[in-house]
Amino acid sequence: MLFEPFRIRETVLPNRLVLPAMVTRLSGEDGHVNDDIRARYVRFSKGGVGLVVLEAMAVHGAKSGPLLRISGDEFVPGLRDLGARIHDAGPSKVAPQIIHFLKISRSGWRQTIDMLSLDEIDAIVDAYAHAAARAREASMDGVELHMAHAYTLSSFLSRLNPRKDAYGGTLANRLRLPLRVLARVRRVVGDDFPVGVRFVGEECVRNGYTVLDAGPIAVALAEGGADWISLSAGGKFEDARVIEGEPLYPYTGYSGDRCMPGAAYPDGANLYIPEAVRAAVRAAGLTTPIIAVGKISDRALAEDVVRRGQGDLVGMARALLADPDLPKKWARGDDEKVVRCLYGNVCKALDENFRRVDCTLWPKKSGQAPESDDVVPPRWPEAGSLVHADYKDGRVLVRWQAALDDEGMYGYQVFRAEGEGILRHHASVRAASTRYEDARVVSGRRYRYAVRPYDLAGNRGPMSPTVDVLVSESH
Numbered sequence: 123m124l125f126e127p128f129r130i131r132e133t134v135l136p137n138r139l140v141l142p143a144m145v146t147r148l149s150g151e152d153g154h155v156n157d158d159i160r161a162r163y164v165r166f167s168k169g170g171v172g173l174v175v176l177e178a179m180a181v182h183g184a185k186s187g188p189l190l191r192i193s194g195d196e197f198v199p200g201l202r203d204l205g206a207r208i209h210d211a212g213p214s215k216v217a218p219q220i221i222h223f224l225k226i227s228r229s230g231w232r233q234t235i236d237m238l239s240l241d242e243i244d245a246i247v248d249a250y251a252h253a254a255a256r257a258r259e260a261s262m263d264g265v266e267l268h269m270a271h272a273y274t275l276s277s278f279l280s281r282l283n284p285r286k287d288a289y290g291g292t293l294a295n296r297l298r299l300p301l302r303v304l305a306r307v308r309r310v311v312g313d314d315f316p317v318g319v320r321f322v323g324e325e326c327v328r329n330g331y332t333v334l335d336a337g338p339i340a341v342a343l344a345e346g347g348a349d350w351i352s353l354s355a356g357g358k359f360e361d362a363r364v365i366e367g368e369p370l371y372p373y374t375g376y377s378g379d380r381c382m383p384g385a386a387y388p389d390g391a392n393l394y395i396p397e398a399v400r401a402a403v404r405a406a407g408l409t410t411p412i413i414a415v416g417k418i419s420d421r422a423l424a425e426d427v428v429r430r431g432q433g434d435l436v437g438m439a440r441a442l443l444a445d446p447d448l449p450k451k452w453a454r455g456d457d458e459k460v461v462r463c464l465y466g467n468v469c470k471a472l473d474e475n476f477r478r479v480d481c482t483l484w485p486k487k488s489g490q491a492p493e494s495d496d497v498v499p500p501r502w503p504e505a506g507s508l509v510h511a512d513y514k515d516g517r518v519l520v521r522w523q524a525a526l527d528d529e530g531m532y533g534y535q536v537f538r539a540e541g542e543g544i545l546r547h548h549a550s551v552r553a554a555s556t557r558y559e560d561a562r563v564v565s566g567r568r569y570r571y572a573v574r575p576y577d578l579a580g581n582r583g584p585m586s587p588t589v590d591v592l593v594s595e596s597h
């Protein structure tokens with residue numbers, strides 16, 4: 123089901139898996155595609171994902187840190203070359219995400235949408251239209267309009283939109299600029315070029331909108347000609363952490379947690395959003411595909427998303443950063459070999475600090491997920507795994523011996539069961555470490571642990587024997 127081709131206008135995706143946009147901080151401040159950017163995206167295509175949405179790139183010339191740009195014709199050759207390399211490397215289709223953002227300063231000041239004149243609003247429409255035309259000119263397979271998070275078009279959609287004129291107040295007014303942008307983009311790119319939209323289905327800030335507004339917003343965008351709707355959540359300035367002398371970063375508050383749900387959130391934490399929005403779109407008689415996103419990394423969950431009608435396409439950002447070969451591995455039934463994202467959000471912290479966004483699981487300084495066709499799994503040393511677990515001060519400490527591999531160890535999966543229950547994957551640990559501290563334990567209960575090593579290709583070695591530990595304060 124996940125691996126059936128999926129048609130969007132004339133573009134046929136090889137499967138239903140999507141890489142949502144993920145800023146890499148690999149470009150310089152000049153905004154041009156460089157070797158690091160090329161390597162990063164070619165790697166995703168080699169892994170077989172259906173659609174690569176290229177990281178947010180600016181439609182205008184406003185100053186920012188390292189960020190790709192599509193704000194002038196001089197950026198077209200680099201993007202065309204990038205698209206061609208992605209197409210040559212694998213089956214993926216590719217669409218850039220295009221963004222407009224307002225000014226922000228280290229003093230804590232930030233420009234808000236009520237400061238924009240009507241001429242400045244018209245200029246935003248022009249900038250999106252020219253950028254979309256450049257995406258087409260660069261032979262991309264489509265373009266995604268960024269209307270999510272803390273950025274300009276999202277601030278217009280927001281229930282906190284402070285404008286007093288025809289661009290603020292009612293939902294119809296809040297939609298006015300996003301719909302103008304969509305209409306102008308459609309006019310310049312023509313009817314055959316896929317134009318997707320990304321917006322937040324829930325703002326996740328006090329007095330922000332929820333799926334009750336997101337349904338009608340999606341219907342309006344779908345009627346306005348959007349070819350896909352990708353649903354994110356939160357990521358707002360309103361609840362961002364204030365640090366003296368630093369510009370606000372919109373993913374540091376609760377809404378930021380909801381945008382990139384970390385390890386403390388359940389899998390598929392945001393799926394009620396695409397589910398509700400898709401139901402609203404279908405109830406309006408529209409067939410626009412919905413991209414569901416948010417802590418999806420498990421194949422059964424990804425299939426459930428499609429089966430339960432929570433989405434037509436399955437977006438996985440961090441899961442694909444952790445293992446770009448995930449689609450290829452799932453397609454050939456090698457689910458066991460997937461290197462699982464830990465959702466510890468090291469990548470998010472790197473983005474926040476304008477540092478290159480790598481995954482903490484990758485081998486140090488490699489700058490890329492490892493590539494290996496090795497089929498020989500790792501093994502425990504002769505003395506065995508020597509796994510043992512001790513309880514102390516509210517935590518269980520699990521320790522083991524380093525495993526061996528012919529090519530290179532990558533990490534360990536820690537499995538845990540409560541009482542006589544089934545052992546489930548609980549955490550992953552990098553190969554450099556041979557210990558795991560479990561703080562999510564409750565007094566009076568017995569826990570069982572086992573450890574399984576995996577190598578650079580994701581081959582799993584043998585599961586260690588199971589050890590158990592009783593959590594008791596007198597222990």
Ligand SMILES: Cc1cc2nc3c(=O)[nH]c(=O)nc-3n(C[C@H](O)[C@H](O)[C@H](O)COP(=O)(O)O)c2cc1C
Pocket residue numbers: 142143144145146177178219268270320354381382383415416417418437438439440441469470473479
């Ligand atoms: C490092 C990083 C950069 C991101 N950059 C963007 C971006 O440029 N545009 C965007 O719409 N979302 C961005 N996101 C959000 C992701 O697209 C995605 O919605 C989010 O990570 C949740 O999906 P996941 O659980 O599959 O990772 C970014 C996320 C991360 C971790």
Ligand code: SF4
Pocket residue numbers: 440441443444462463464465466467468469470480481482483
């Ligand atoms: S850094 Fe952490 S959260 Fe980000 S992709 Fe890697 S494992 Fe996942």
